[in-house]
Amino acid sequence: MSQFSDVSVIGLGAMGWGAAISLLRDGFSVYGVDIRQEVLERFSAEKGNPCQSPAEAAKLASVVMVFVVTDKQVEQVLFGQDGAVAAAEPGTLFINSSTIQPSSAVEIGKRLESAGMRVIDAPVSGGAARALRGEVTVMASGSGEAFKIAGPIFDAISAKVFRLGAEVGQGSRIKMINQLLSDVHIAATAEAMTLASNIGVNLETMYEVITQSTGNSWMFEDRGAHIVNGDYAPRSPIDIIVKDLGIVSFEAESAGAAVPLTNAALALFSEARAEGYGREDGCAVAKLLGRKSDTALPGVKDRSQE
Amino acid sequence: MSQFSDVSVIGLGAMGWGAAISLLRDGFSVYGVDIRQEVLERFSAEKGNPCQSPAEAAKLASVVMVFVVTDKQVEQVLFGQDGAVAAAEPGTLFINSSTIQPSSAVEIGKRLESAGMRVIDAPVSGGAARALRGEVTVMASGSGEAFKIAGPIFDAISAKVFRLGAEVGQGSRIKMINQLLSDVHIAATAEAMTLASNIGVNLETMYEVITQSTGNSWMFEDRGAHIVNGDYAPRSPIDIIVKDLGIVSFEAESAGAAVPLTNAALALFSEARAEGYGREDGCAVAKLLGRKSDTALPGVKDRSQE
Structure with missing residues (x-):
């Protein structure tokens, strides 16, 4: 293994945790940062090296992966107090795998490059279970040199890497478009299932027909089965979808683009969150x-009985 | 071939024409009805038997297929002046392949049964090209006896038949749900492509990534490719989509079901029609x-230059 066998992972939530565990499994030394002490303890039990700040983790590794939730958090862990960048050696590779505004990804990339760092914009998708198995999909952009360093890391955490050119920001842009479609399709799946149930269609029959017809989607096939089975365990929770579609809506408005389906889905997910x-x-x-x-779906109790 | 080798096809639009030609190819005697004389002449040239009214066609065949556009037209060709039902022998099999309100399909089915007729509710999907090759998908419900008669006919016109129980109306209901999803997905595809183009994403790259990711749908794969190639030749024209989504919206409102994505898509398609x-x-x-x-899509000219 090269000199880049030490990797810090900042943010050990569902996706960061899965990446860190996958890196450990592939023989990397992994330094983990999280604000939750109990997560750091669990990480230690998995033979990871817990750190108390991004700065501490960045000092110990030549690659820093960031898996936090919001633009603000990315800025904080990189450039805030005890942030990673001031502590990192020049030439350190920063891989930003947080799903953030593409415009923020561009700006943060520029600041990192100005500080003498290497950068890959690399949001991931796939959910917690695939993350744990090292099978996420990475949508990445950055220089060839940065990709050379990142190769074994992406091998450890992902089943598929899309290399989307040298320009930092393209990874986040395409991830955002994928999010738009995925989340609109989840909403459409829920709407189709509820209407079908309401008008007396057998949901299992309907599922079988649609998955072989023009109305099919990746999400219908996956989440549609969950609705038929009354299974609402979180793969991608509504809180995160509201954030992700908020990014689409904001970025579209900044760009002057009309996104009526996104806005309808965002309103629905926001209402669900409020409820x-x-x-x-x-x-x-x-x-x-x-x-x-006023429709009874499989496995869903009347709310007054919950 | 049985006594049911004579089939009338009422309505020789894209789907009815394809069914009629497919039946002729399989050796049926086919009687065609259309209000456009030039279509009847073309039909005659294909060795079909043109008829001047639904009544005339119903007298000559023991199976009557209906491929018109609206509920009103179905009622007209069946029960109106020179309509098929009054002229048909009792026991004639009526296959309604028009995409109409499920509630209308139920009501029309009851009226046909009261008149002593056999009924299959059998909307089709697949578009004009597949119709011509005899490869549509049929979503059908009706009695076992009716299906026995319809077997060779469905074999001639379709690649796949979903048999959805004995109750007339189930075919139309599931077709409607498929339409909801298909049309919302077309709108989402257009929205995703336009936003991607607007923020500087290469559409071919994006298409390649999405078709292998969670954002994929049957429609994204199909219509997305058309948008990337600047190909807007009608497979399923906006006029028809406005009708189909109008059915969803109306039926949902009657049932008291909330369909926010359908309504957003319907508003968009309606605006496109108005434009x-x-x-x-x-x-x-x-x-x-x-x-x-203000985004330039492949192959789309500025409208002022059209």
Whole structure:
């Protein structure tokens, strides 16, 4: 293994945790940062090296991966107090795998390069289970030199890497478009299932027909099955979808682009969050639609009985 | 071939024409009805038997297929002046392959059964090209006896038949749900493509990534390719989509079901129709979104230069 066998992972949430565990499994020394002490303890039990700040982790590794939730958090862990950048050696590779505004990804990339760092813009998708198996999809852009360093790291954490050119920002842009479609399709799946149930269609039959017809989507196939089975365990929770579609809506407005479907889906997910479904899976908008439509979906209790 | 080798096809539009030609190819005697004389002449040239009214056609065949556009037209050709039902022998099999309100399909089915007729509710999907090759998908419900008669006919016109139980109406309901998803996905595809183009993403790269990611759908794969290639030739024109989504919206409202994504898509397709795109393919909503966003899509000229 090269000199780049020490990797820091900042943010040990669902995706960061999976990446860190996958790197450990592939023989990397991994330095983990999280604000939750119990997560650091769990990480230590997995033979990871817990650190108390991004600065401490950045000093110990030549690659720093960032898996936090918001633009503000990325800025904080990189450039804030005890941030990674001031502590890192010049030439350190920063891989930003947080899903943030593409315009922020561009700006943060520039600041990192100005500080003498290497950068890859590399948001990931796939959910917690695939992250743990080292099988996420990476949508990445950055220089060839940076990709050479990142190769074994991406091998450890992902099943598929899309290399989207040298310009930092392209990874985040295409991830954002994928998010737009995925989340609109989740909402459409929930709407189709609720309406079908409402008008007396057998959901299993409908699922079988649609998955072989022009109405099919990756999300219908996946989340549609969950709704048929009454399974709302969070793969991608509504709180995160509201954030992700908020990025689409904001970026579209900045660019002057019309996104009526995104806005309709965002309104629906936001309402679901306001109604207390934020930590459930995205397909739980079906519960909200079911209540509005007075429709009983499989495995969903009347809310007054919950 | 049985006594049911004579089939009348009422309505020789894109789908009815394809069914009639496919039946002729399989050796049926086919009686065609259309209000356009030039279509009847073309039908005659294909060795079909043109008829001047539904009544005339129903007298000559023991199976009557209906491929018209609206509920009103179905009622007219069946029960109106020179309609098929009054002229048909009792026991004639009526196959309604028009995409109409499920509630109308139920009501029409009951009236046909009261008149002593056999009924299959059998909307089709697949577009004109597949119809011509005898490869549509049929979503059908009706009695076992009716299906026994319809077997060779469905074999001639379709690649796949979903048999959805005995209750007339289930075919139309599941077709409607498929339409909801297909049309919302077309709108989402157009929105994703326009936004990507607007923020400087290469559409071919984006298409390649999305078709292998969670944002994929049958429609993204199909219509997305058309947008990348600037191809807006009508597969399923906006005029028809406005009708189909109008059915979803109306049926949902009658049932008290909330369909926010359907309504957002319907508003977009309706606006596109009002702007003169009605006869273009559904994915031409990308042109409308492109204009609103001031974005140049492949093969789309500035409208002032059209």
